[in-house]
Amino acid sequence: MRDAVLSALSTVNDPELHRDLVSLGMIEQVQIEAGAVHVKVNLTTPACPLKGQIESDVRAAVLTVPGVQTVNVTFGATVRAAVMALPGVKHVVLVGSGKGGVGKSSVAVNLAAALARDGARVGLLDADVYGPSVAHMMGQGAARVSANAERKMQPIEAHGLRFLSMANLSPAGQALVWRGPMLHSAVQQFIKDAAWGELDYLIVDLPPGTGDVQLSLTQTVQVTGAVIVTTPQAVALIDAARAVDMFRKASVPVLGVIENMSYFVAPDTGITYDLFGRGGSRQLGEYPLLGEIPLEVALREDADAGTPAVLAHPQAPASVALAQAARRLAGQISVRAEHRALADLPGQLTVV
Template identity: 40%
Template sequence: MAEYRDRYISDDLVAHGAVKDLQIEGERVALSLRFGFPLAGYRDTLIQALKAHLAPVVKNLDIRIDFDVAPHVVKTGAKPLPGVKNIIAIASGKGGVGKSTTAVNLALALQKEGATVGILDADIYGPSQPIMLGKAGAHPESKDQKSIEPVLSHGVQSMSIGYLVDPDQAMVWRGPMVSQALQQLLNDTRWRDLDYLIVDLPPGTGDVQLTLSQKVPLTAAIIVTTPQDIALADAIKGVAMFKKVDVPVLGVIENMAMHICSNCGHQEPVFGQGGGEKLAAQYGVEMLGALPLDIRIRQQADGGAPSVAAEPEGDIAGIYRDIARRIGAKLSFEAKNYAAMGPSISIVSE
């Protein structure tokens, strides 16, 4: 076991602390593993890899895998949000890079991997999550006239200003009003036992980003960009902003990395190549993954069933789910907030 290296963790399983129990009865060996991130879609692959790795010395191997997502430490002075273990901001330096589509698919991917997930649409001026979640026109309930219930879609809890106002109404608000609205959406929603709350930020580094960084118990951030030079120039500002306010940046996701022709399947890097990797290397963060420029991603999101919900076992969903596991794994290495520990969620292989 000490020699086995998994793709999602930096140490071997023993050093990582994943081995929780090992029992040997004659030729039968029972191994119990526990990870700090959800991995439902990877469980069977990992079990088969471990059995193959140990086959020369163990013939009868029974492997049990579960996971426990822990709350992680946030910056000093920020109080934990009731019902939420970890808050992850999805940000971009500029608009048009597919940040909201990435955010909703990552939320769905984490849910498919076994976690309890919510998504907060923090783009007050241009909320898009109600449409992408297939809940345009939905109105959240309030059981006590003080708080609001999240809207459930595809197994994910969500909240957006788009649920509370006329979709044709323009939000003509100044910065302080937008920041106050964001805090109310976040704090007045009765989130139910979330492992992760994904926050879909508006583009840029303005009032909403600063409010979230300074007044919200933000666990980490992820930057979405495209390979295009102008998008990378703005993404650099996003990375720098989060570092300046002491919010860990888990990594960079490169969207629209490769155009795939829907007729012939030809692939072409229409926005350039390698930009996300250069950005990640420059700032010492991880390149979490790259998404193609594929018409299905747009069509499925516009239709209210993003790729991970529409085709959970498809190739595009597979990329999102791989990135989601990487995010969960990287976050699990951060310092834990033991004071906020709650009940665990498990995936068991019998």
């Protein structure tokens, strides 16, 4: 029966990688006892957006094997990377926009929190040196960054992830009047002189625009890709297109677009209003639309209160949309990693 089970599993494709689970090394374990079969699938990310479909397909395939009466499917997850972005860090993902005021930092914080909630090891870097807001959104505005025994910056831990922000290094309310070389030095320290530890994803909240910090990051670290945050408004889309062009010139793949403040649903009537237009993000090109995030009061209130909305109010429509966007982003990262080093993907199979 063992060979028959493996043969059946080889007909099941990962919906995003478009290759079968056996050749991808995703079948971690098969146990057979009488007519009961247990299959453990090792996903390429704990935030897999199509986990339910994989489970259904595995169960259906194995049930076609003569003699199989029941199928139990469980999951593990190992985020894969063709090239480590940093020692211990598998993927660096930049969250950028062409202009301020589109909710980029709020989106970055909630993407990071959603990935961590799903079981990934996540870091969050607030690279908006002039206007850091991540510390406040994480409820750690008064915390101070310390150094470890190796004299490296120790990221602050909150809500299941690690983060660094200039707000936790400089006095509250103090403006930083720095030129380009000082910004470059700060980015270098945040990246290379911080004890990030073992991370699956390091999410970087960029400052608005296409300036020194963006260039420093793309020249300092192996970036997996970028997420563009925009509103559907034409003015925002013009600047978002500039951000896309900047990443193209820096050879940074755009993993997808998130349309923030996409629409507003009046809580008293349920009527939907497209306050800034809707669907304009599709004008940015053939990039995956990771999510359309509605404008909600709770999203702002949670940010001000210091708890990511995906954790404070996980059932709210904006939180659900952000969590889905995080899983789609994780899927895009897995696809890119598989395309870069398919031949090197590990595969371990234990048959009992």
